Amino acid sequence: KSVKASAPATVANVSCGFDIFGFAVEAPADEVIVTLTDNPGVTISKIVGDDGRLPREAEKNTSGVAVLEFLKAIDSKLGANIELYKHLPLGSGMGSSAASSAAALVAINELHGNPLTREQLLPFAMESERIACGSAHADNVAPSLLGGFVLIRGYAPLDVASIPTPAELYCTLVHPHLELKTEDSRRVLKPSIPIKDAITQWGNIAGMVVGLMKPDYGLIQRSLHDVVAEPIRSVLIPGFHKIKEEAMQAGALGCGISGSGPTIFALSSERAVAERVGKAMQQQFDLLKLKSDVFVSRI
Numbered sequence: 001k002s003v004k005a006s007a008p009a010t011v012a013n014v015s016c017g018f019d020i021f022g023f024a025v026e027a028p029a030d031e032v033i034v035t036l037t038d039n040p041g042v043t044i045s046k047i048v049g050d051d052g053r054l055p056r057e058a059e060k061n062t063s064g065v066a067v068l069e070f071l072k073a074i075d076s077k078l079g080a081n082i083e084l085y086k087h088l089p090l091g092s093g094m095g096s097s098a099a100s101s102a103a104a105l106v107a108i109n110e111l112h113g114n115p116l117t118r119e120q121l122l123p124f125a126m127e128s129e130r131i132a133c134g135s136a137h138a139d140n141v142a143p144s145l146l147g148g149f150v151l152i153r154g155y156a157p158l159d160v161a162s163i164p165t166p167a168e169l170y171c172t173l174v175h176p177h178l179e180l181k182t183e184d185s186r187r188v189l190k191p192s193i194p195i196k197d198a199i200t201q202w203g204n205i206a207g208m209v210v211g212l213m214k215p216d217y218g219l220i221q222r223s224l225h226d227v228v229a230e231p232i233r234s235v236l237i238p239g240f241h242k243i244k245e246e247a248m249q250a251g252a253l254g255c256g257i258s259g260s261g262p263t264i265f266a267l268s269s270e271r272a273v274a275e276r277v278g279k280a281m282q283q284q285f286d287l288l289k290l291k292s293d294v295f296v297s298r299i
């Protein structure tokens with residue numbers, strides 16, 4: 001018995017919400033075909049789209065770890081084989097590792113008759129994130145599994161909530177052909193922040209939630225700032241400040257680093273604006289002789 005499933009790219013942090021905000025986009029998405037086997041254990045028979053770079057051992061691959069954790073949790077006597085079709089670029093800040101594990105979990109859960117809810121699958125996907133980058137953050141796996149805009153209210157115990165979004169809200173992703181390892185982009189962050197920055201940050205986080213729920217685009221726009229990670233991480237992305245300036249000029253509500261980068265995201269209240277923003281951002285990467293891909297999605 002086999003099940004095919006897919007899970008989308010995600011934007012983690014969303015500027016102010018480091019490790020606590022994330023949302024799913026429409027595309028790209030990773031796909032898997034998971035097959036139950038009589039022998040216990042998990043194998044990966046095929047990975048397409050990674051140029052041979054992802055580990056083929058289940059214990060080291062995010063989709064494999066997620067399925068192993070799932071089978072252990074439900075005390076299954078069966079095993080599974082995974083075929084993974086990567087459509088998300090690696091090391092892009094678009095939640096590539098999360099999408100693979102989310103898709104694999106949806107498939108293995110379905111193969112067992114869906115004994116667990118999507119939320120109950122989260123800890124297994126978080127374990128995969130730990131394998132991928134040394135930290136079990138949930139701001140990519142939660143939106144990839146649950147869809148929409150998700151708040152990770154707390155980690156111990158895990159407490160997630162979906163935030164309603166305006167009917168018209170569009171995300172532009174511009175992915176320069178560069179790679180950043182999440183592990184490295186986390187290591188450069190400071191272990192503590194001044195209280196003045198904390199006040200700015202939590203004001204923006206609360207503003208973002210209210211802005212999304214009301215909805216109030218002005219409030220969303222004023223809240224899309226990050227004084228914690230962006231000032232440090234932006235130096236790792238060529239032309240970041242100029243690109244952000246261009247996105248704002250083109251009409252974006254806000255612009256920042258998607259997850260740990262180097263992809264840059266922008267939010268807009270109209271699709272036409274989101275597309276214009278994408279062109280303006282890509283043009284800047286062109287000037288830097290950096291190839292890039294643009295994705296526009298409704299959130």
Ligand code: HSE
Nearest residue numbers: 012019137182259260
């Ligand atoms: N919140 C995580 C980080 C997301 O910024 O390190 C990684 O994609």
